[in-house]
Amino acid sequence: MSEYIYEYDMPPGRYVWMGNTAMVEGALAAGCRFFAGYPITPQNEVPERMSQRLPQVGGRFIQMEDEIGSISAVVGAALGGLKAMTSTSGPGFSLMQETMSWAAAIEVPIVVGEVQRTGPGAGIVSLPHHSDIIQAHYGGNGEYQVIAFAPATSQELFDLTIEAFNAAETWRTPTIIFSDSWLGHIHEEVKVPPLDELKKRVIPRKKVAYDAEGKPLKRQQYLPFTMYDKKAGEYKISITPNITTEYFPEWLPAVTHTPQSIPNEFQESSEIMVTNINNKILANEEKIVKIDEYFTDDADVALVCYGLPYRTALRSVKMARADGMKAGLFRLITVWPFAKKAVRELSQKVKKILVPEINIGQIVIWVEAAVEDGTEVKPIPAISRLHEPKELYNEIKEALN
Amino acid sequence: MSLPPYTPERPRHPYEDMPYTGRKFGQAFHLFCRGCGYGAIGQLLCRVFKEERLDEKKHPFIVGVGCYSIIPLILPGRIWMTLHGRTLPVATGIKLANPDVTPICLAGDGDNLSIGTNHFVHACRRNIGIVLIMLHNNIYGMTGGQAAPTTPHGMNATTAPYGFLETEFDAVSLAISAGATYVARWTTAHPRQFMKSVKKAIKWKGFAFIDMVSQCPTYFGRKNDMAQPVDVFNWIKGNSIPINKAEGLSPEELQGKFIVGEFKESPREELSEKYIELIKRAREKKK
Amino acid sequence: MTRTEIKIAGYGGQGVITLSKMIAAAAILHQEGITATQTEAYGAQARGGACWAEVVISDEEMIDYPRAIVPVDVLMVFSEEAARNYKGEVKKDGIAIFDPLTVRPRKFKVKAKRYAVPANQIATEELKMPVTQNAIMFGAFIGITGLIDEESGRQCVRDFVPSKFIDINLKAYERGLEIGKKLKEEESS
Numbered sequence: 001m002s003e004y005i006y007e008y009d010m011p012p013g014r015y016v017w018m019g020n021t022a023m024v025e026g027a028l029a030a031g032c033r034f035f036a037g038y039p040i041t042p043q044n045e046v047p048e049r050m051s052q053r054l055p056q057v058g059g060r061f062i063q064m065e066d067e068i069g070s071i072s073a074v075v076g077a078a079l080g081g082l083k084a085m086t087s088t089s090g091p092g093f094s095l096m097q098e099t100m101s102w103a104a105a106i107e108v109p110i111v112v113g114e115v116q117r118t119g120p121g122a123g124i125v126s127l128p129h130h131s132d133i134i135q136a137h138y139g140g141n142g143e144y145q146v147i148a149f150a151p152a153t154s155q156e157l158f159d160l161t162i163e164a165f166n167a168a169e170t171w172r173t174p175t176i177i178f179s180d181s182w183l184g185h186i187h188e189e190v191k192v193p194p195l196d197e198l199k200k201r202v203i204p205r206k207k208v209a210y211d212a213e214g215k216p217l218k219r220q221q222y223l224p225f226t227m228y229d230k231k232a233g234e235y236k237i238s239i240t241p242n243i244t245t246e247y248f249p250e251w252l253p254a255v256t257h258t259p260q261s262i263p264n265e266f267q268e269s270s271e272i273m274v275t276n277i278n279n280k281i282l283a284n285e286e287k288i289v290k291i292d293e294y295f296t297d298d299a300d301v302a303l304v305c306y307g308l309p310y311r312t313a314l315r316s317v318k319m320a321r322a323d324g325m326k327a328g329l330f331r332l333i334t335v336w337p338f339a340k341k342a343v344r345e346l347s348q349k350v351k352k353i354l355v356p357e358i359n360i361g362q363i364v365i366w367v368e369a370a371v372e373d374g375t376e377v378k379p380i381p382a383i384s385r386l387h388e389p390k391e392l393y394n395e396i397k398e399a400l401n
Numbered sequence: 402m403s404l405p406p407y408t409p410e411r412p413r414h415p416y417e418d419m420p421y422t423g424r425k426f427g428q429a430f431h432l433f434c435r436g437c438g439y440g441a442i443g444q445l446l447c448r449v450f451k452e453e454r455l456d457e458k459k460h461p462f463i464v465g466v467g468c469y470s471i472i473p474l475i476l477p478g479r480i481w482m483t484l485h486g487r488t489l490p491v492a493t494g495i496k497l498a499n500p501d502v503t504p505i506c507l508a509g510d511g512d513n514l515s516i517g518t519n520h521f522v523h524a525c526r527r528n529i530g531i532v533l534i535m536l537h538n539n540i541y542g543m544t545g546g547q548a549a550p551t552t553p554h555g556m557n558a559t560t561a562p563y564g565f566l567e568t569e570f571d572a573v574s575l576a577i578s579a580g581a582t583y584v585a586r587w588t589t590a591h592p593r594q595f596m597k598s599v600k601k602a603i604k605w606k607g608f609a610f611i612d613m614v615s616q617c618p619t620y621f622g623r624k625n626d627m628a629q630p631v632d633v634f635n636w637i638k639g640n641s642i643p644i645n646k647a648e649g650l651s652p653e654e655l656q657g658k659f660i661v662g663e664f665k666e667s668p669r670e671e672l673s674e675k676y677i678e679l680i681k682r683a684r685e686k687k688k
Numbered sequence: 689m690t691r692t693e694i695k696i697a698g699y700g701g702q703g704v705i706t707l708s709k710m711i712a713a714a715a716i717l718h719q720e721g722i723t724a725t726q727t728e729a730y731g732a733q734a735r736g737g738a739c740w741a742e743v744v745i746s747d748e749e750m751i752d753y754p755r756a757i758v759p760v761d762v763l764m765v766f767s768e769e770a771a772r773n774y775k776g777e778v779k780k781d782g783i784a785i786f787d788p789l790t791v792r793p794r795k796f797k798v799k800a801k802r803y804a805v806p807a808n809q810i811a812t813e814e815l816k817m818p819v820t821q822n823a824i825m826f827g828a829f830i831g832i833t834g835l836i837d838e839e840s841g842r843q844c845v846r847d848f849v850p851s852k853f854i855d856i857n858l859k860a861y862e863r864g865l866e867i868g869k870k871l872k873e874e875e876s877s
Binding site for chain 2: 004006009034036055056058060062064065066068069070072073074075076077078079080081082084098099102243244245248249250251252253254255263
Binding site: 014015016042125126153155181182185186187188189308311312314315318386388389 | 709712713716717723724725726727728729730750751752753754755757
């Protein structure tokens, strides 16, 4: 029923938006036209605004009976032809893991907004805690890859949500937006660009696949799932199948299947499927990963961070630079896949790496694994709170002495 | 490496070479146990598809996990196999995204009354245009004969070797009280009535639920002193009471019986249609 | 690179969050060259109980650390509990604003310059509309600190309140502005 789908309608300009609102608007700008969710603090503003805004642009909103239902409906709608997302927090995210693993196996582009709160258990709903970073990657059964973005401002929640939808469309894997209880409720300036500028940034959902010569593919030529092209030496990711078009396979299984979508129980088949869905991400790490570096060229000590701690670290590094200390900042805009190569290059430049995180240290393990030349890596954990700029400044000072 | 060949060529006409025993991947075999009722159900669904000339793009089969997951081997059209118990939310997503599509969900009693009961009652309540055929064989067949929420009280299963202590679920009453608009129950002993019901359900505006009782000779039969497949079939047939005859009977007399028939037909507005109205309203209001 | 750190504290329902949002919105939408970030104690505004909000106003392109860095430049307290908790967190040359009806001056001894804005009293007695105390406080804040232009504040009040209450709220805002400027003059003389 594409006649009821309309364009993004927010007039360009400056807005004061809560983080959660910015995430919704970013999703709508990216072409998200389906949302299924379940109330859980602190992400409630996302379904609330979605229920108001989606019908205005012809999208569909449904409040499901639980998080499992929400993400399953999102998978259904995604192969039903709409860009779809859900959002949740801590315990709800755990419930979604089963379906995320399945979505990765059948290569459905879905986006999950994860407004993190403290844990374990029910935790505290009003405090930030980046407690689900590893769960997002390793929470589900089986081996699969996710793409995860970690915005740090309302503006980034708008921009990176568009990026997240683009990544999901391109790489056909579950994509996560890491927000947290604080970032979700921060009120900040968001600049909405004009529609034609937005359109250039958005990768639309394709209904027809084309071959190298630009001819539409016949059904027989179309592969529903990723296949390794030996000749070209790259992974061929075809367009997402749509249940209402020719391309939908006769049988789309939940079990292990071949790239032609034939379910079977051969070891070879499992090897091909697992390799393909993982390597299509890992082999393209450089294309997917987004990082940002500040003053790292001549730095002796570098802070590696993502999400809100990046803002704290930026302040601390500015303070340290003002005092003549050679400090640098390395920011992971995408947390998953991990920017192994870039971190390795960083470790060759600096003498010491500090990793401030709002958890007991989840990404620091990956930083340690990426470092090859024995550069010292030190975690700076903060539980359910933001680091103080002074605190990180002192850590930099100590590291340089 | 030896993978089975993929034969993507489609028949010229979707119904041209669709024998009742199936056409998926050109197979001439099936994987059902001897005497299983699911083969018959698959065949009946093929007949419905052929007789009604259904458009396969409009009626995808959404299949859960259980013994019945091999029925699609003989089914026409598009099959989407989901996770255990998640057929209904997936179908909800499809239906809302494409209101002109009516997914046909195949779910087992374990899918629907155990792991996915939540989705089931809420789909009934929403009255979303989905056909749900619940295949009900009183046991978990695929995993080896464990007790199901539909195992009758006192019957044996591999996880109830001394007899099942709990009381079974009545899916029909559950669906009626949850608000499903079309509710029917048939058994493998009522194939024609079942076909008629499915035809009606596919055209039904709203949530249509059919509870289809079937025999499991391999586990349910063997565990409960019904050695031959036909014994289980006869047990089901003997315990079936048409709804008009059941009306005068007391609850004690109805204990352990399968009441068959069409229980409810009361149309109500369908969700995805209402949602299109909502879109129009929301856009009107914005102006 | 100049940052102004503002902390507002009181009980839920006193307009702490609304006031902070008004300040942030005025800085972002109605004033050129500066931007703001507002953070808050989530959920408290509706439930009651201790409640705080922080606003950082800066002329940077992007505000880095989103919370107010202690000691803050401007502290506004609306309850004695908040006064007790936060009186040590304001700079010596900072600004401390309080409402004498809800905070007794002897309970709020700070080294910073202290300004008593009787917003509650004016709202109930003069304007006969208690909710206008927010607009009064907002006006007083602008009058005292001068962080935001008067006209920007006026625009912001228009945006924030329902259309039928714009006039009374603008009146309250002007009243607050007047009080703020007067207090400021008294201070300098």
